[in-house]
Every structure is written in C-alpha cells, then in structure tokens.
Amino acid sequence: xRPGGGGGGAAAPNPFKSxxxxxxxxxxxxxxxxxxxxxxxxxVRREMGTINRAVYVIVFLHEPGTxxxxxxxxxxxxxxxxxxxxxxxxxxGYHQGRSIGGLTANRSYLExxxxxxxxxxxxxxxxxxxxxxxxxxxxDLISAETMMMVKEHFIERFGLPRYTxxxxxxxxxxxxxxxxxxxxxxxxxxxxTASFADNMTFxxxxxxxxxxxxxxxxxxxxxxxxxxxxxxxxxxxxxCKRNGTQYPNLRATNCDPDAxxxxxxxxxxxxxxxxxxxxxxxxxxxxxxxPRSVFARRPFDNVGVQYGLRALNEGKIAFDxxxxxxxxxxxxxxxxxxxxxxxxxxxxxLRIAYETGRLNDASRGLSMIPIIDVRPYTDGDDDVHDIxxxxxxxxxxxxxNGHAGNQVxxxxxxGTPIQPAQRYVLDAMDEWLSNIAxxxxxxxSALDKVVRNKPSNLVDTCYLATLDPVTDPSRCQVMFPVAAxxxxxxxxxxxxxxxxxxxKPVDRxxxxxxxxxxxxxxxxxxxxxxxxxxxxxxVGKRTPQTWLSFxxxxxxxxxxxxx
Numbered sequence: 001x002r003p004g005g006g007g008g009g010a011a012a013p014n015p016f017k018s019x020x021x022x023x024x025x026x027x028x029x030x031x032x033x034x035x036x037x038x039x040x041x042x043x044v045r046r047e048m049g050t051i052n053r054a055v056y057v058i059v060f061l062h063e064p065g066t067x068x069x070x071x072x073x074x075x076x077x078x079x080x081x082x083x084x085x086x087x088x089x090x091x092x093g094y095h096q097g098r099s100i101g102g103l104t105a106n107r108s109y110l111e112x113x114x115x116x117x118x119x120x121x122x123x124x125x126x127x128x129x130x131x132x133x134x135x136x137x138x139x140d141l142i143s144a145e146t147m148m149m150v151k152e153h154f155i156e157r158f159g160l161p162r163y164t165x166x167x168x169x170x171x172x173x174x175x176x177x178x179x180x181x182x183x184x185x186x187x188x189x190x191x192x193t194a195s196f197a198d199n200m201t202f203x204x205x206x207x208x209x210x211x212x213x214x215x216x217x218x219x220x221x222x223x224x225x226x227x228x229x230x231x232x233x234x235x236x237x238x239x240c241k242r243n244g245t246q247y248p249n250l251r252a253t254n255c256d257p258d259a260x261x262x263x264x265x266x267x268x269x270x271x272x273x274x275x276x277x278x279x280x281x282x283x284x285x286x287x288x289x290x291p292r293s294v295f296a297r298r299p300f301d302n303v304g305v306q307y308g309l310r311a312l313n314e315g316k317i318a319f320d321x322x323x324x325x326x327x328x329x330x331x332x333x334x335x336x337x338x339x340x341x342x343x344x345x346x347x348x349x350l351r352i353a354y355e356t357g358r359l360n361d362a363s364r365g366l367s368m369i370p371i372i373d374v375r376p377y378t379d380g381d382d383d384v385h386d387i388x389x390x391x392x393x394x395x396x397x398x399x400x401n402g403h404a405g406n407q408v409x410x411x412x413x414x415g416t417p418i419q420p421a422q423r424y425v426l427d428a429m430d431e432w433l434s435n436i437a438x439x440x441x442x443x444x445s446a447l448d449k450v451v452r453n454k455p456s457n458l459v460d461t462c463y464l465a466t467l468d469p470v471t472d473p474s475r476c477q478v479m480f481p482v483a484a485x486x487x488x489x490x491x492x493x494x495x496x497x498x499x500x501x502x503x504k505p506v507d508r509x510x511x512x513x514x515x516x517x518x519x520x521x522x523x524x525x526x527x528x529x530x531x532x533x534x535x536x537x538x539v540g541k542r543t544p545q546t547w548l549s550f551x552x553x554x555x556x557x558x559x560x561x562x563x
C-alpha cells in the first residue's frame with residue numbers, strides 16, 4: 001500500500017509497505033483510480049523470476065483474494081496496458097546484472113522509472129528485466145530476446161496486452177529504438193528519453209572526442225576552447241573533454257571489475273583468450289570473428305573523415321590547425337588503444353551492421369509506431385545526452401518515409417521535474433494508441449494510420465521549467481538550440497548513417513578558403529586515399545532485415561513467421 005493515494009503527486013521516499021493479506025487492512029491503505037475509471041485498493045502484486053538468464057519483474061495492481069487476470073478473464077486492477085521499462089548505460093558485460101530496467105528488485109514500485117509510480121497507480125502493468133539494462137550489457141539483441149521472452153510469459157500468464165509501451169532513458173532509449181525497428185510488434189509505441197538512435201551512432205562521436213582531445217593536447221599550435229568546440233560541434237568543449245573516455249566501448253578491457261574477476265578479463269600480454277568488453281566482442285554472434293585476430297569483427301571507421309571541415313570553412317579555425325588536427329587525430333587499434341593510424345572498419349562487419357539493423361535506419365518497425373521523444377535539455381554542459389541525437393533519428397525517419405509524422409518532440413528546460421512531465425507524456429501516448437486501436441478504416445500503410453490518429457494537440461513542444469508549453473518552432477530553436485557532433489562538422493549529413501564513407505580525391509572546390517598549391521599537396525599527404533564523399537551511401541550499405549536470429553557467429557537467419 002502507498003500512503004497518500006493515487007500517484008497524483010511526487011512519490012514519497014519508500015512509499016510502499018509490505019502487505020500481509022492475512023492481517024487486518026492497514027489504516028493508511030490508499031485507493032487509486034485506473035484509466036478505466038475503477039477505484040481500487042492501491043495494493044501492488046510483484047512477481048520475480050529468471051527468464052533468459054535475466055532477473056525479471058512484473059508488477060500491477062491486484063487485491064489479494066480476488067482472481068488474477070488470465071488470458072480469458074480481466075481483473076479490475078489491470079487496465080489492459082503494459083509498460084515495458086528499459087534501463088540506461090552502455091557497457092559490454094557477461095553477467096546477469098544488478099538492476100531491472102528501472103524497476104527495483106526489493107520493492108514493488110519504480111524508484112528510477114521515468115514516470116515514478118504513476119503508471120502503476122493508473123492500472124498499467126509494468127515489466128522489465130536485468131538484461132534490459134544497457135549498463136549491464138549494451139547488446140540490443142539480448143535485450144530484444146529478453147523482452148520477447150518476458151512478454152511471452154506475461155501473455156501466457158495474464159493475457160494479451162491491449163498494447164505495449166516502451167519507456168526508458170538514455171541506454172533505455174537505444175533499446176526502444178532498436179527493438180522497435182528490428183523486431184516490430186514487441187512494442188506498439190515508445191517514449192524514449194534523452195534518446196539516441198542506436199549504439200553505433202552514440203559511440204562514434206564519443207570515440208572521435210577521445211581522438212580529438214589527444215590531437216589538441218599533442219598539437220604545438222594554440223587552440224582555444226571555442227575553436228575546439230567548433231571542431232567537435234558541441235555547444236561546449238566540456239562535452240568532449242568529459243565524454244571522450246566516459247563510454248570506452250572500443251576498449252577491450254572495459255569490463256565491470258565487480259562482475260568479472262581480473263583473471264577472467266582480457267589482457268593483451270597475459271590473458272589473450274579471456275573476455276573482451278568491446279561493443280563488437282559483446283555481440284560476437286552478430287559480427288563473427290576476424291580469422292586473423294580471432295576477435296570480433298569491428299564496424300567502426302574514420303578513414304577519410306575531415307575533422308573540423310565546417311569550422312575551417314566558417315573561418316573559425318585556420319588551415320594550419322585543420323591540417324595539423326587531421327594529421328594527428330589517428331584512430332583506435334583492435335584493443336581500443338589510440339594509435340597514429342586511422343580506424344579501419346572490417347568490410348564484413350560493415351555489411352552486417354547495415355544488414356542486421358545495428359545501424360538503425362528507421363525504415364522498418366520504427367516507421368510504424370508512435371514515438372514521443374522526451375528531451376531534458378542539457379546542451380552547453382558536459383552531459384552526454386545532446387539534443388542533436390533526437391534530430392538524427394528524425395532525419396532518418398524523413399529519409400525513409402518523406403516525413404516524421406509519427407515522431408513528436410517534447411523538450412524540457414534544465415531543472416524541469418521530469419516525472420510530472422512524463423505523466424502527461426504517458427497519457428498522451430495512451431490516447432494516441434487508443435485512437436489507433438479504435439480506427440478500423442482502411443489505410444495505405446501502418447504509418448498513415450499512426451499519423452492520422454495522432455491527437456491534434458500532440459505537436460512538437462518545448463517547455464519552460466514551470467512546464468509552460470511553447471509550440472512555436474522558431475522560439476523553441478532559440479530557447480534550446482541544436483548543436484552538432486564531430487562527424488556532422490566533418491561533413492556528414494544529419495542522418496549520420498555512413499559508418500565508413502566512400503572516398504573521393506581532395507578537391508580545392510570543397511573548401512571555402514583559398515588553398516595554395518603547397519597546402520593542397522599537404523592535404524593530399526594527410527589523406528592519401530582521398531576524403532569522405534558524403535553524397536554516396538556508406539561502404540557496405542544494405543537493406544536491413546527484421547526478426548533475425550543468429551545461430552552461428554556472423555550468420556543471420558530470419559525467424560519463421562507463425563500466423
């Protein structure tokens with residue numbers, strides 16, 4: 001029971017108490033009213049167990065002594081909807097995990113959930129698993145598999161949800177986007193917060209930050225922080241200074257020391273056969289092994305990337321700085337160490353990344369569901385969750401469909417109390433999905449049906465810290481400007497979908513500054529194979545497939561569909 005009732009205000013510390021069904025009803029037992037208008041005792045049933053090696057939790061309102069819902073019979077406490085909660089972070093891992101996708105193992109409510117206990121109080125069932133936490137394992141396939149199995153268990157035990165809503169922040173947003181696109185049907189709508197489109201789009205600019213910081217530090221030329229920020233694209237250079245090594249998922253030794261003993265962790269000299277905690281090694285079944293190194297194939301690449309190109313063309317840095325930077329920037333070796341040579345992506349890994357949906361092009365399931373993108377605005381400080389990431393996803397939706405009518409932005413000023421804001425978002429998503437469910441008229445596509453059922457008042461909106469809304473896009477742009485990242489400054493389109501760019505010869509016409517013959521020769525020496533040609537698709541680009549399984553390393557098969 002929760003003293004105080006209903007989930008309408010901020011949750012008090014430890015608001016739940018253990019309930020003894022054999023004892024008299026406690027005097028402080030709260031009542032709550034669900035979305036169906038039913039007022040019921042605020043008693044929460046919690047089920048815990050292990051599925052797919054993950055600890056899972058399922059919670060919903062239920063009064064002891066009354067029948068539980070099952071596939072044939074509803075119950076007054078559950079409103080028929082399911083919220084699936086995903087946890088944040090991004091780290092390779094080979095363990096069960098300590099947290100459960102925003103749910104807590106020792107209580108029946110959501111301590112860290114984006115909506116607090118509001119969903120429970122309104123009658124939603126809420127579920128999650130420890131392998132739906134990217135801080136445990138930043139492998140979206142394991143998260144998808146875990147969600148699929150937990151949801152299957154939920155359906156067999158309690159019945160088919162009217163619809164399932166994804167919820168989660170940061171690493172939780174990565175899972176929502178990737179699962180929605182690659183395994184359509186598992187979620188019917190998503191509420192990603194502080195979002196990113198996919199793991200690789202998140203990690204590429206961060207690895208660039210590490211390389212750029214090293215180049216700035218080793219340079220003999222003077223660099224101001226404003227010039228460094230212009231090269232990285234961020235509102236402040238503090239972003240790269242902090243985050244360049246905050247998520248070192250290219251580093252083989254980036255293992256959780258509390259989860260793996262030192263003897264089990266890779267060491268290049270003494271322990272070469274042990275666990276490697278890179279992004280790609282954590283997903284070796286997807287990428288397969290490089291027969292030369294026997295490590296996982298790696299899809300990351302920065303050959304031909306002209307770091308700081310926009311800053312040069314806008315006159316924010318000098319040509320000598322541009323040249324020196326790109327001469328020094330280097331790349332990462334297979335163990336994630338910074339080296340003088342550029343990072344070279346494995347051709348098969350690049351093909352696999354596109355083909356299996358690791359690069360989320362938003363053209364599949366993500367184009368068929370409602371998306372309310374929640375962005376607590378943090379640009380200008382060192383917080384990793386920059387707003388341009390939401391616009392990258394939008395650019396991909398537009399590239400896939402010609403518009404992004406199924407995605408709505410909600411941007412909040414720093415200091416906004418996010419849980420109250422998220423309650424409005426959950427209500428809006430519920431209305432949107434309910435509209436879709438009631439709509440039986442023919443539609444040209446699932447996307448058309450989603451767009452025509454979007455509530456009329458659900459538009460891109462930014463909010464002051466007082467939660468006062470602003471719907472004028474030009475005002476929102478001034479209030480919450482969108483910065484960039486190193487790849488965008490280097491010339492990548494906003495879709496940022498070229499994992500490895502095709503190359504073209506260095507050409508004077510690409511630079512707004514006048515280059516001397518000597519400067520042109522120097523550039524060609526720094527880029528002997530040429531520079532990125534972003535007018536062409538990325539190397540190895542393929543049309544992605546949905547509902548893939550990976551029975552053998554580096555080999556995907558499409559799961560059979562059962563009608």
